[in-house]
Amino acid sequence: MEQTQNIGSFLINAGIRPSFQRIKIYEYLIIRKNHPTVEMIYKDLNSYIPTLSKTTVYNTLKLFVDKGITQIITIEDNETRYDPDISTHGHFKCTNCGKIFDFSFDNKNLNIKQIENFEIKQTHLYIKGICENCKRKIIIK
Amino acid sequence: MEQTQNIGSFLINAGIRPSFQRIKIYEYLIIRKNHPTVEMIYKDLNSYIPTLSKTTVYNTLKLFVDKGITQIITIEDNETRYDPDISTHGHFKCTNCGKIFDFSFDNKNLNIKQIENFEIKQTHLYIKGICENCKRKIIIK
DNA sequence: TCCATATCTGTAATCATTTCAATTGTAAAA
DNA sequence: TTTTACAATTGAAATGATTACAGATATGGA
Numbered sequence: 425m426e427q428t429q430n431i432g433s434f435l436i437n438a439g440i441r442p443s444f445q446r447i448k449i450y451e452y453l454i455i456r457k458n459h460p461t462v463e464m465i466y467k468d469l470n471s472y473i474p475t476l477s478k479t480t481v482y483n484t485l486k487l488f489v490d491k492g493i494t495q496i497i498t499i500e501d502n503e504t505r506y507d508p509d510i511s512t513h514g515h516f517k518c519t520n521c522g523k524i525f526d527f528s529f530d531n532k533n534l535n536i537k538q539i540e541n542f543e544i545k546q547t548h549l550y551i552k553g554i555c556e557n558c559k560r561k562i563i564i565k
Numbered sequence: 566m567e568q569t570q571n572i573g574s575f576l577i578n579a580g581i582r583p584s585f586q587r588i589k590i591y592e593y594l595i596i597r598k599n600h601p602t603v604e605m606i607y608k609d610l611n612s613y614i615p616t617l618s619k620t621t622v623y624n625t626l627k628l629f630v631d632k633g634i635t636q637i638i639t640i641e642d643n644e645t646r647y648d649p650d651i652s653t654h655g656h657f658k659c660t661n662c663g664k665i666f667d668f669s670f671d672n673k674n675l676n677i678k679q680i681e682n683f684e685i686k687q688t689h690l691y692i693k694g695i696c697e698n699c700k701r702k703i704i705i706k
Numbered sequence: 707t708c709c710a711t712a713t714c715t716g717t718a719a720t721c722a723t724t725t726c727a728a729t730t731g732t733a734a735a736a
Numbered sequence: 737t738t739t740t741a742c743a744a745t746t747g748a749a750a751t752g753a754t755t756a757c758a759g760a761t762a763t764g765g766a
């Protein structure tokens with residue numbers, strides 16, 4: 425499949441040698457778009473790659489983060505999630521269905537006084553609440 | 566000290582029985598303003614309350630969060646921090662000195678698109694970078 | 707093909723957090 | 737004041753996520 429080709433050259437471009445496992449894990453991230461935990465990636469890929477080790481998933485994600493092609497999402501204190509979209513954008517987690525939604529926001533006109541002279545490297549906006557779909561379901565109940 | 570009195574009635578008001586440990590832990594949070602981890606609270610208070618158990622720190626913080634007088638800060642994936650200021654405000658973590666700074670922001674001009682019809686319950690804005698003090702030090706080096 | 711090196715794997719170790727049962731403290735009734 | 741019931745605290749053990757490590761496997765270049 426040519427998708428693998430693309431991912432392979434993308435990884436090389438990021439300074440990562442494109443092993444089978446690395447390609448499959450990155451592919452998982454961009455196809456599923458589900459902001460997965462290590463457990464989710466391991467569980468889902470294990471049926472397809474039976475020899476996969478959880479350590480490899482950890483190592484690979486750490487590598488992706490170090491090389492700047494994946495970001496860590498800490499919207500919840502008891503689970504680390506991963507996002508291959510490294511642009512500055514927000515994450516909404518529905519406390520009812522657990523799904524995480526991406527959204528865009530302007531961080532230009534925040535004009536934050538207290539940290540004016542600080543050097544900003546990363547911005548994370550996390551919002552929790554009820555998604556539209558769950559809101560409807562809950563009303564019906 | 567009358568501070569303890571104030572905290573005692575504040576806890577009662579929040580539906581929390583003001584035990585010695587609970588008062589000291591809440592006092593720690595509001596006096597230090599250091600957004601501590603469980604470990605920090607335990608270590609610092611242990612010299613003053615030698616019998617203190619780490620489980621009590623965990624239990625107490627969970628109680629505070631449940632009763633709505635403390636919020637969890639997840640700016641880092643490997644450490645859960647706590648803040649007795651439950652208002653919506655931002656947190657800046659200096660990746661050099663590790664200190665966490667509070668800042669205020671207006672979530673009106675974030676101009677968020679995709680989640681217009683979602684019900685928002687909590688908003689967390691986390692920024693990482695270099696604080697002014699560390700910036701100066703680093704330049705001098 | 708062979709070698710050197712990188713990657714992957716599974717196990718064991720570590721660290722944060724939770725569970726649980728026993729002890730201690732407390733407030734109110736007798 | 738003593739008793740009693742219940743809540744809070746404690747420390748040990750269990751759990752769960754993550755990391756360290758050492759051996760096995762795969763890979764690219766000579």
